[in-house]
Amino acid sequence: MQALQSGASGPATGHVPFLLSPHLKRLQDESIFIFREVAAELRKPVLLYSTGKDSSVLLHLAMKAFHPARLPFPILHIDTTWKFREMIAFRDETARRLGLELIVHTNGEGLRRGVNPFDYGSSYYTQVMKTEALKQALAERGYDAAFGGARRDEERSRAKERIFSFRSAAQEWDPKKQRPELWNLYNGRIREGESIRVFPLSNWTELDIWQYILAENIPVVPLYFAKPQPIVERDGQLIVVHDRRMRLAPGEEPTMRMVRFRSLGCYPLTGAIESTAGTLSAVIAEMLGFRTSERMGRLIDRDEEASMERKKREGYF
Amino acid sequence: MADTATAATTAPAANVLGLSGKADLLRFLTCGSVDDGKSTLIGRLLYETRALFEDQLAALERDSRKYGTAGEHIDFALLLDGLEAEREQGITIDVSYRYFATDRRRFIVADTPGHQQYTRNMATGASTADLAVLLVDARKGVVNQTRRHSFIVSLLGIRHVVLVVNKMDLVGFDQAQFAAIRDSYAGFATGLGFESLVAIPASARFGDNVTRPSDNTPWYEGPTLLDHLETVRIETDPAGEPFRMPVQWVNRPHFDFRGYAGTIASGRVRQGDRISVLPAGKNSAVARIVTREGELAEARVGDAVTLVLTEEIDVSRGDVIAAAAVPAPVADQFAAHLVWMSETPLFPGRSYLIKAGTRTVAGSVTAIKHRINVDTHEHLAAKELHLNDVGVVNLSLSSPIAFEPYTKSRSLGSFIIIDRLSNETAGAGTIDFALRRGTNLTWQHLDIDRAARAALNGQKPAILWFTGLSGAGKSTIANLVERKLFAIGRHTYVLDGDNVRHGLNRDLGFTEADRVENIRRVAEVAKLFADAGLIVIASFISPYREDRAMARSGLEKGLFLEVFVDTPIEECQRRDPKGLYAKVAAGKISNFTGIDAPYEPPENPEIRLPTVGSTADALAEEVIAELRRRGVLG
Known part of the structure; x- marks a missing residue:
């Protein structure tokens, strides 16, 4: 077992970190x-x-x-x-x-x-x-x-x-x-x-x-960056129709929309947001303008008071 | 990696994102009673710095209608009362932490309840704060609570205070009223050690002088609250502080690397610096300062690093690595201020665990010098400290630690007290100074020593310390061992748990403090008898490892033999020779070892005697055989 890390397993090479x-x-x-x-x-x-x-x-x-x-x-x-x-x-x-x-x-x-x-x-x-x-x-x-x-x-x-x-x-x-x-x-x-x-x-x-x-x-999951996804809208939440297990209500028709996630969970319970932010800096710039909290997109938090x-x-x- | 996020990173406009900036962090505490408008003030700060989101505001409006006390208005207090019980009862139970940011600084606000548990919660919030915002109602001025809060703020070492004179709208923004309150507070605060004290006339409800200057106070030329919070200078790295780093964790991934991980508590360290490892005081030098980003030439206060030393010396968690030229003082007896936080009172003499820095040791309060009335600062006599009491005490630790007075170093001068039974954090303290009583009492040297007395007796002394549950068979086996030793002409003495309580320890009861004292006295007597050349057989439940370690401490190797009489609790209950377990079951005795009080079995006893399936005589023979193997019996 070699525990000392080489550069390859450390932060990606070639990146000049900002001074924190x-x-x-x-x-x-x-x-x-x-x-x-x-x-x-x-x-x-x-x-x-x-x-x-x-x-x-x-x-x-x-x-x-x-x-x-x-x-x-x-x-x-x-x-x-x-x-x-x-x-x-x-x-x-x-x-x-x-x-x-x-x-x-x-x-x-x-x-x-x-x-x-x-x-x-x-x-x-x-x-x-x-x-x-x-x-x-x-x-x-x-x-x-x-x-x-x-x-x-x-x-x-x-x-x-x-x-x-x-x-x-x-x-x-x-x-x-x-x-x-x-x-x-x-x-x-x-x-x-x-x-x-x-x-x-x-x-x-x-x-x-x-x-x-x-x-x-x-590195983060690419779902945090905007891309076109098949979406249905429920209770004001944008839900991605991620696979065939997703149940659609009668007449519900997924439409392609440019979305990303602020918070990730189980796909049927996690609301996406409409966004064009495709890079980290765009995500941050967008965040600075947000007026709602990230848990807004989590259906499970709103089930009941003090849930x-x-x-x-x-x-x- | 192509589809992971970082691949998409382009050179961002770093200044827009606040990355290249020098944005630092200010932690502050707000205190004031419920009616002073504290929650409104924090709510306003959060709202105006856009730290309060719309859905949170919507939830707040919902809650205001349900629980609120502000009529048509939003009740900001509900924002801070995060727990259901708090909202229902309209009280704040616990410290709450809130976050907001401006372009210049990030802020962490510790909001502490005005009434309930104020001392404990305020002390908690204040322990990590750099500054305190004290609210007073412009109509009432400085009241008892203001004095109380100021005292705790000062006790926890906060040096920067903002006095917000709130509800100025209700006194017509009267300059004279403001000035009177400001001056009265300044008079009171002298002696509390504040470096900066700024008074601001404000109305949290309408926003005057909170984030924007007020047209209602043309006579006030000072900063708004937010201005001040953004710009107040907090010294975090005073020049010339000596290097200190408590060791948290020994990093030993393989045989070629041995590093000591920790966060620097004060000063700076460079490659090549000479260091001293405390409390042992062994010296070495820093070979490398390791981080995942590469080695550093220098690290400073606040940095989490891993140090590699040039020479292999013994360093473990809890040690403090310090500048060799200016090592930290080392002591085991202290004068300290103590805030008591447990429902169970503090009794002098009771054994606790004390965590100071990264070291946890056994210790006790040996004396309560006085309790402090936090309203009047009066010193009161006290035999115990109760929940939310503040006292000045003498603290004694089972082993020495490296420290600094709290006024000099928050990290090396603070400690918490942990209850050994419940494991709760029972108290928090700050070290004032070391007591040097031990060094004033010198040991009288005697010409005839233990070896000489033992030689005259023709035997080797020893202490056989029998430990085990009640009913395990300790006394029975101990008695047989003594008879066997007596039969071969050895000089012995049995110290038995029940017997000493008839004489030496007649004044002790069965509280935890008394149990600890009981063992301490017996251990001292055992040492004296062994010194006199006897083979001492001590038979005590002695449930705590720490106490048995205390009995062993200071004795030369081989003199103290821990004998674990190992009987399962079910078997002890079945035997129940004194009928005690039956009484416990009937609810007549509580705090009984093995039932509702812990027994910490020995980890490495010299002799272990599993009693099930064996006779007392066979076990006593085993002890004798072991004494022969160890050369105690020739």
């Missing part, structure tokens, strides 16, 4: 610190890898934290079987490129029962194929720490969550029993069966993520 602004540098170094604390204090961490932009940044920071060593933990992808093909291809390519141990988990029971986003509704589907799947994977393999790419600016219950977020043996979050978190003194002490969800990107904003991706030349908090309590990331 002091603010991005500070966020980067804070995240690296968090990764190292977990590796040092917890027995068996795992990085939850969704293939999205935040996961890309998360992974990039993890590589920095442990260089020249390999990642001292595997990455875990919860595959609902309803992800975009591009996400799966990107996942496999990333694992190969960085030489990572990739674990893919699907809720087999849910799959056998045919739980899908059409017949069961987004709320139940998410509970079974994402939340339950994640809890199964973490429990079966005995991980005591799981890194996630959630950011506090995404949603108001997340704004109150700790960087080291304690989970009971049932993997539940109790917002009223959070440990005070002062300075950079994270408390990773747990008992058998309990675990910590760790959010190294807590203090990053959506704009920070994109600017960092640009500055560090980090994110409820899902989080149950074990969702």
Whole structure:
């Protein structure tokens, strides 16, 4: 095993990185610190890898934290079987490129029962194929720490969550029993069966993520860039008709539109936005003009009042 | 790679994207009571810097109709109350973090509740903040809460304060009223150590002097709040600070590479610099500063790096690598300020885990010097500290650490206290200075030593420390071992858990603090008896590894033998020789080891005695045999 990296496995050659602004540098170094604390204090961490932009940044920071060593933990992808093909291809390519141990988990029971986003509704589907799947994977393999790419600016219950977020043996979050978190003194002490969800990107904003991706030349799934896609419009959301499993309502006719994604999830539940932004800088320029938040495109967040908090309590990331 | 995103990167107009700029980060804290308009102020800052999106605003309008208290208006407080319980009850429970940016700076706002748990939450928010925005109501001026918040802000080392005199619209933008409040606060704040203090007359509700200068205050020539936040100078890297880096993680991918990963806490380091590894004090030099982007010639405060040293010396997590010429002080006894954050009070003497920098050690508060009334700053006598109390204490650690006073270094002068049972973060503290009591008490040298006494006795002394659950068989086996030793003419003494509580430890109960003290005294007595040349047999549940390690510490190798009487809890419950498990089951005893209090089994005991399927006599023989193997018995 050769752990020291050559230039080829590091950031792409030929790219002249921008000097990070002091603010991005500070966020980067804070995240690296968090990764190292977990590796040092917890027995068996795992990085939850969704293939999205935040996961890309998360992974990039993890590589920095442990260089020249390999990642001292595997990455875990919860595959609902309803992800975009591009996400799966990107996942496999990333694992190969960085030489990572990739674990893919699907809720087999849910799959056998045919739980899908059409017949069961987004709320139940998410509970079974994402939340339950994640809890199964973490429990079966005995991980005591799981890194996630959630950011506090995404949603108001997340704004109150700790960087080291304690989970009971049932993997539940109790917002009223959070440990005070002062300075950079994270408390990773747990008992058998309990675990910590760790959010190294807590203090990053959506704009920070994109600017960092640009500055560090980090590869992301091409779905973030505009291209023509077959679209149907539902409840004001633009849904890509990604494969034959997509159910069309009577009279519903897909039309080709120039779209991209701000946020990626399961394709029937993720709204695209109309855009012509085909490059990172165009994406960022477009972002600066946005007046809605990125979770606007996530149907699962709007199911009910406080839906994110409820899902989080149950074990969702 | 052709279809991944970076391939599409073209040279962007970096300045437009804020990349080439020097945009830095300011973390600040807002404090004020609910009625001071704090949430409105933050809401306005977010809205006017376009950090509040339309869908969030729509949700806010929905919530305002459902839970709001602002009538027809948007209730910005609901924006910050992220938890369901908070919205329903109209209270803020927890610290909330918000983000906004301008072309000049990025901001992280820690918003802390005005009433509930204010000390604990404010301390949390303040610990990472560079500046505090204190709100007062122009009609009321400086009130008790203002003083309270200022004290905590000062305690946590914030040096920059903005006093926003809000609701100026309700006093007709009266200059004299503003000036009176400003001067009264400035008078109060002397002595709190603030470097900059700026007062701004404002109306958060209408936006006056928040992000744009107000026509209503022609007499005010200072900056708007946002102006000030964008431009206030925060010294993050004072020149001449000595280099310090707590080691987080030893990076050892293969035999040719050994690096020490950490974030630089102060100063700078260059290739070739001489360094000292603390607390041991071994010296080496920096061979390389490694990052994934390549090696650096120099790294500075805040940088997350990996250092490779020229000479192989022993360095582990928790050590501090420091400039060899100016090493950090090392101590194990401190005077400190402490904020208590747990529902369970702090008792002096109780053993906790103390995390300071990247090191976690056992420790306890040996004395509460006083509690501080945060409203009056009065010093009050206290035997314990309760939730949200602030006190000045003496702290004693089981091993020395490298540190700096908190006023000099936030990262090397702060610590948290972790409860060993619940693992909760029970308190947070700041180091004032080291106590040097230990060095004032010198050890009286005696001519007759342990070896001499042992020689006269014709035996080698030893401490056999029996640990295990209640009912495991410790006392039974210990008693048999003593009889066997006595039979072959050895001088012995048994220290038994129940027996010492009738005399030496009669004053101790069964609280955690008392259990810790119980073991401490027994360990000291065992050491004295071993010093006197005896073979000491101590038989105590002693559930915590740390406490057994404490009993072992300071003894020469081979003198202390940990004997783990290994009986499964089910078997102990079945035997139940003293009927204790039955009482636990009946709810008559709580905090019982193995049931609702933890037992930490030894990781590497010298002797392990699995009792199931064996007799007490056979096990006692095993101990004797082991003593022969180890040369304790000739």
